[in-house]
Amino acid sequence: xxxxxxxxxxxxxxxxxxxxxxxxxxxxxxxxxxxxxxxxxxxxxxxxxxxxxxxxxxxxxxxxxxxxxxxxxxxxxxxxxxxxxxxxxxxxxxxxxxxxxxxxxxx
Amino acid sequence: xxxxxxxxxxxxxxxxxxxxxxxxxxxxxxxxxxxxxxxxxxxxxxxxxxxxxxxxxxxxxxxxxxxxxxxxxxxxxxxxxxxxxxxxxxxxxxxxxxxxxxxxxxxxxxxxxxxxxxxxxxxxxxxxxxxxxxxxxxxxxxxxxxxxxxxxxxxxxxxxxxxxxxxxxxxxxxxxxxxxxxxxxxxxxxxxxxxxxxx
Numbered sequence: 001x002x003x004x005x006x007x008x009x010x011x012x013x014x015x016x017x018x019x020x021x022x023x024x025x026x027x028x029x030x031x032x033x034x035x036x037x038x039x040x041x042x043x044x045x046x047x048x049x050x051x052x053x054x055x056x057x058x059x060x061x062x063x064x065x066x067x068x069x070x071x072x073x074x075x076x077x078x079x080x081x082x083x084x085x086x087x088x089x090x091x092x093x094x095x096x097x098x099x100x101x102x103x104x105x106x107x
Numbered sequence: 108x109x110x111x112x113x114x115x116x117x118x119x120x121x122x123x124x125x126x127x128x129x130x131x132x133x134x135x136x137x138x139x140x141x142x143x144x145x146x147x148x149x150x151x152x153x154x155x156x157x158x159x160x161x162x163x164x165x166x167x168x169x170x171x172x173x174x175x176x177x178x179x180x181x182x183x184x185x186x187x188x189x190x191x192x193x194x195x196x197x198x199x200x201x202x203x204x205x206x207x208x209x210x211x212x213x214x215x216x217x218x219x220x221x222x223x224x225x226x227x228x229x230x231x232x233x234x235x236x237x238x239x240x241x242x243x244x245x246x247x248x249x250x251x252x253x254x255x256x257x258x259x260x261x262x263x264x265x266x267x268x269x270x271x272x273x274x275x276x277x278x279x280x281x282x283x284x285x286x287x288x289x290x291x292x293x294x295x296x297x298x299x300x301x302x303x304x305x306x
Contacts, residue, residue, distance in 0.1 A: 005140045009251065012184070013244040015147050017237055019154055025233040026158035029226065031217050034163060034208050038170050041201060042154055045177055048189075056184045057251050063265055066186050067274055070266070073189075073196055074281045078288030080201045084208045085296035091212045098217045 012053035020046035033090065033097040037083045044076040142183050150176035163209045171202035188263045 019042060026039030048069045055065025091097055094104075133141060150173050157169040174197035181190035270278045 005137050007140050007143045007183075009249050010245050010247075011143060011147075012180075014241045015151070015180075017240045017244060018151055021233045021237040021240075022151070022154045022158060024236065025229065028229050028233075030158070032163060034205060034212065035158075035166065037208075038157060038166065038205055041170070041197075042157070042173070045174070045197070048193075049177070049180065052181060052184045052186050052189060055186070058249070060185075060252055063262060063269060066189055066262065066266060067269055069186075069189055070192065071277060071281055073192060075284060077196055077201060078284050080204055081292045082288050082295070084204055085292035087208060088211060088296045097212045 009053050009057040012049055016046040016049040016053070019043075019049065031099050033087045033099060033102075034084075036099070037080065037087065040083075041076060041080060044072060044079075048072055139183060143180070146176045146179045146183065149173075150180065164206065167202060167205045167209055170205060171198045174198040174202060186262065188266055 023039045023042030023046060026042065027036050030036055030039065051065040051069045051072070053065075055063060055069075059065065087097060090102060094102055096102070129141065153169045153173040153176065157166040157173060160166045160169065174193060178190045178193040178198065181187075181193055
C-alpha cells in the first residue's frame with residue numbers, strides 16, 4: 001500500500017508506458033489518417049513524461065530533462081503542422097482519408 | 108435510462124466510498140498521490156476514449172482533455188513552465204489544429220477494422236509491450252538524486268538561462284525547424300494555381 005501512495009519515478013514511468021502503448025495501438029489500428037497523427041502525438045507526450053520525471057527525480061538542479069522536453073514539444077508541433085498539411089494534400093488528391101484506400105505507393 | 112432503487116443504492120455507495128477515500132487521502136497528507144492518481148486516470152481514460160470513439164471531433168476534444176491532464180501532471184512534477192507550454196501549445200494549438208483537420212477532410216464515415224487475426228495480433232503486441240516494459244521499469248533500480256527536489260515552480264528563469272548559454276545552438280536550430288515547418292506546411296497544403304498546374 002505504501003508503495004502505491006509514495007509517488008516515485010516508477011509510477012511516472014509506468015504511466016508513460018501505458019500512454020505510449022495506447023498511442024501505439026491507436027497508430028496501428030485506426031484507419032483514419034488524422035487519428036493516426038493524434039496517436040503519434042500521444043506517443044510523443046509519453047516520452048515527455050519520462051524526461052520530466054527523470055528531471056525531477058534524478059537531476060533536480062540541472063533541468064536538462066525539462067529543456068529536452070521543450071525541444072520535443074517544438075518538434076512535435078512542427079510535425080503536427082506538416083503532417084496535417086500532408087493529410088490535406090492527400091485528401092485533395094484521393095478524396096478520402098481512409099488508409100486502406102490510399103495505395104499510391106503500394107504494390 | 109431509468110434506474111431502479113437497487114442501482115441508485117449501489118451507485119450512491121460507490122460514490123460515497125470514493126468520496127471518503129479522497130478525503131482520507133487528503134487528511135493523511137497524501138496530496139501528491141491524490142493529484143497523481145486523479146490526473147493519471149483522467150489522462151489514460153481520455154486517451155483510450157480518443158482511440159475508441161468513432162466520431163473524430165469527439166476524439167479531437169478528448170485529445171485536448173488528455174493534454175490538459177498531462178499539463179496538471181507537469182505541475183505535480185515541479186515543471187511549471189512546461190505545464191504552461193503544454194496547455195498553450197498542445198491543448199490550445201495542436202488540438203485545435205486537429206479539429207480543423209477533421210473539419211477540412213469532411214467527417215466521412217470510415218468503417219473500423221474487422222475483428223480478424225491481424226487485429227488480435229496488434230492488441231497482443233500493445234499489451235505485451237506494456238507488460239514487458241512496465242515490469243522491467245517497476246522492478247528496476249534507479250540512481251536517484253539524494254537531495255529532495257526543490258518545491259518551487261519558478262523554473263522559468265533557470266530554463267531561460269540554460270537556453271541562452273548551454274543549449275544556444277539547439278535553440279536556434281529549433282527556431283529554424285519551426286520556420287521550415289511553417290513554409291513547408293503552406294507549400295504542401297495550398298491550392299495549386301492553374302498556371303502552375305499546366306506548366
